[in-house]
Amino acid sequence: MKLQNRTQAHESGVKKPNRARPRTPIREQQRLDPSEREAIIAREAVSFFAEHGFEGQTRELARRLRITQPLLYRYFPSKEALIERVYQEVFVERWKPSWEKIITDRSVPLKTRLIQFYREYAEVILTYEWIRLFMFAGLKDLGLNARYLRMLRERAFEKVIEEIRLEYGRPSTRELPVTVLEIEMVWGLHAAIFYLGVRQFIYSMPLETDVNSIIDAKVATFLGGVRSVLPAKEKG
Amino acid sequence: MKLQNRTQAHESGVKKPNRARPRTPIREQQRLDPSEREAIIAREAVSFFAEHGFEGQTRELARRLRITQPLLYRYFPSKEALIERVYQEVFVERWKPSWEKIITDRSVPLKTRLIQFYREYAEVILTYEWIRLFMFAGLKDLGLNARYLRMLRERAFEKVIEEIRLEYGRPSTRELPVTVLEIEMVWGLHAAIFYLGVRQFIYSMPLETDVNSIIDAKVATFLGGVRSVLPAKEKG
DNA sequence: ATGACTATTTATCGATCGATAAACAAAAAG
DNA sequence: CTTTTTGTTTATCGATCGATAAATAGTCAT
Numbered sequence: 001m002k003l004q005n006r007t008q009a010h011e012s013g014v015k016k017p018n019r020a021r022p023r024t025p026i027r028e029q030q031r032l033d034p035s036e037r038e039a040i041i042a043r044e045a046v047s048f049f050a051e052h053g054f055e056g057q058t059r060e061l062a063r064r065l066r067i068t069q070p071l072l073y074r075y076f077p078s079k080e081a082l083i084e085r086v087y088q089e090v091f092v093e094r095w096k097p098s099w100e101k102i103i104t105d106r107s108v109p110l111k112t113r114l115i116q117f118y119r120e121y122a123e124v125i126l127t128y129e130w131i132r133l134f135m136f137a138g139l140k141d142l143g144l145n146a147r148y149l150r151m152l153r154e155r156a157f158e159k160v161i162e163e164i165r166l167e168y169g170r171p172s173t174r175e176l177p178v179t180v181l182e183i184e185m186v187w188g189l190h191a192a193i194f195y196l197g198v199r200q201f202i203y204s205m206p207l208e209t210d211v212n213s214i215i216d217a218k219v220a221t222f223l224g225g226v227r228s229v230l231p232a233k234e235k236g
Numbered sequence: 237m238k239l240q241n242r243t244q245a246h247e248s249g250v251k252k253p254n255r256a257r258p259r260t261p262i263r264e265q266q267r268l269d270p271s272e273r274e275a276i277i278a279r280e281a282v283s284f285f286a287e288h289g290f291e292g293q294t295r296e297l298a299r300r301l302r303i304t305q306p307l308l309y310r311y312f313p314s315k316e317a318l319i320e321r322v323y324q325e326v327f328v329e330r331w332k333p334s335w336e337k338i339i340t341d342r343s344v345p346l347k348t349r350l351i352q353f354y355r356e357y358a359e360v361i362l363t364y365e366w367i368r369l370f371m372f373a374g375l376k377d378l379g380l381n382a383r384y385l386r387m388l389r390e391r392a393f394e395k396v397i398e399e400i401r402l403e404y405g406r407p408s409t410r411e412l413p414v415t416v417l418e419i420e421m422v423w424g425l426h427a428a429i430f431y432l433g434v435r436q437f438i439y440s441m442p443l444e445t446d447v448n449s450i451i452d453a454k455v456a457t458f459l460g461g462v463r464s465v466l467p468a469k470e471k472g
Numbered sequence: 473a474t475g476a477c478t479a480t481t482t483a484t485c486g487a488t489c490g491a492t493a494a495a496c497a498a499a500a501a502g
Numbered sequence: 503c504t505t506t507t508t509g510t511t512t513a514t515c516g517a518t519c520g521a522t523a524a525a526t527a528g529t530c531a532t
Contacts, residue, residue: 031479031528053375055291057519068481073521135371138438139289145439180444188454191431192424199423202374203381208416218424225457267498267509293489304511309491 038075042085050129053136090133094124103159110167114219122193131197157186170230181229189222274311278321286365289372326369330360339395346403350455358429367433393422406466417465425458
């Protein structure tokens with residue numbers, strides 16, 4: 001393990017001809033507006049913790065930001081608070097309410113809706129940052145993952161099942177709650193998509209196929225599969 | 237968590253001088269045979285690192301073992317060496333060569349073979365230790381996951397595809413290499429099973445359904461799905 | 473310019489972690 | 503018994519980490 005000396009020390013031994021040009025502070029450290037600095041820190045923290053996990057050191061994060069480590073504590077009271085901000089940034093801010101409208105827009109064929117939703121959803125979660133941070137959070141525990149997935153189930157999965165019920169003339173989920181088999185089918189589809197991210201960003205195995213075409217195929221298979229486990233039609 | 241016996245008192249009935257203990261037969265620190273001590277440390281390390289990740293501290297591991305922390309270094313030259321031993325213990329030792337025989341035993345119907353293989357494989361990898369250690373290893377990088385999955389592909393996935401090719405009268409994988417679509421179908425089945433473990437042991441969401449019945453259903457769907465992407469039949 | 477304000481840096485603390493050396497003690501050997 | 507061997511503990515080092523306080527330097531109002 002080798003030590004790393006700072007590369008930007010202007011007073012180090014290396015000759016830096018002190019050109020009389022103090023009015024070109026391009027490379028110099030900037031003094032930023034607090035809101036802007038905070039945003040920059042949060043953004044870099046997302047990338048940093050996604051790469052190194054939450055045990056990544058604040059000193060290295062600061063180095064990537066070209067600031068000193070104590071400055072982090074001017075904007076976030078603790079490392080844990082910074083991590084909480086990362087959660088907010090990724091798992092809350094990146095959720096798009098429009099997805100729920102896509103699922104329930106009955107002017108569009110069901111299969112088309114599902115393909116569009118899962119494509120858009122996959123585009124958000126199938127990123128280096130999302131996948132790895134979600135996994136790091138899960139391994140650390142926190143209720144975060146269970147909480148997120150409960151939200152996902154309410155806002156998406158149950159709507160999907162409701163739409164399928166309607167499509168095939170079955171009782172509404174309000175009359176007959178979502179069955180274990182139905183939700184398990186949805187989990188299966190979700191697993192297939194999520195695992196694409198795991199292969200890429202956790203196992204470092206590049207995909208050999210186009211993601212969208214995989215999603216299209218999985219949605220088609222899913223629609224056929226879930227139909228076979230749908231509760232019986234209403235009598236008369 | 238259900239299975240897994242964590243009892244400290246294993247079956248060491250062979251080597252035990254154990255003359256009448258005058259006082260406090262248990263609770264006393266033992267002086268053990270090196271091979272036995274090493275095995276105990278390795279076993280506990282599997283459990284410990286699965287729970288806390290590889291950043292778990294050697295002092296806490298030692299405390300769980302009721303030994304002092306420097307003693308660990310009598311049996312393993314470094315923490316990293318201990319982690320390597322954990323990999324060996326879980327990802328190498330738990331692989332069963334008999335699985336490869338199950339897949340290729342053509343005296344048994346293909347579907348039966350696949351169900352049996354995936355059930356047995358799931359029984360091994362769907363454990364708290366296996367799932368979490370594999371994920372920790374992936375996030376840490378190391379070539380471990382890619383290496384393991386390359387082995388899995390060679391020893392299992394490609395054999396599965398070869399058997400399906402034969403079943404449906406298609407050219408052997410020796411004549412026509414495994415296609416991207418075929419391997420993607422296998423990945424999909426693997427994802428569904430693996431994700432069951434992720435839900436349980438990383439998200440802490442207990443399954444509501446029997447694992448074997450899910451596997452049976454997935455294998456059936458898989459067999460139908462992979463057939464539709466099989467390469468064309470040989471010309472008469 | 474001058475001084476007030478504050479974003480940023482320098483310096484450092486206390487705790488923690490992996491690892492090593494020496495002391496200790498329980499067996500085994502003579 | 504005494505001596506030797508060795509499994510285990512005690513003590514401690516050097517590095518690292520999150521966090522705090524004080525000093526510094528850039529910016530703006532007057």
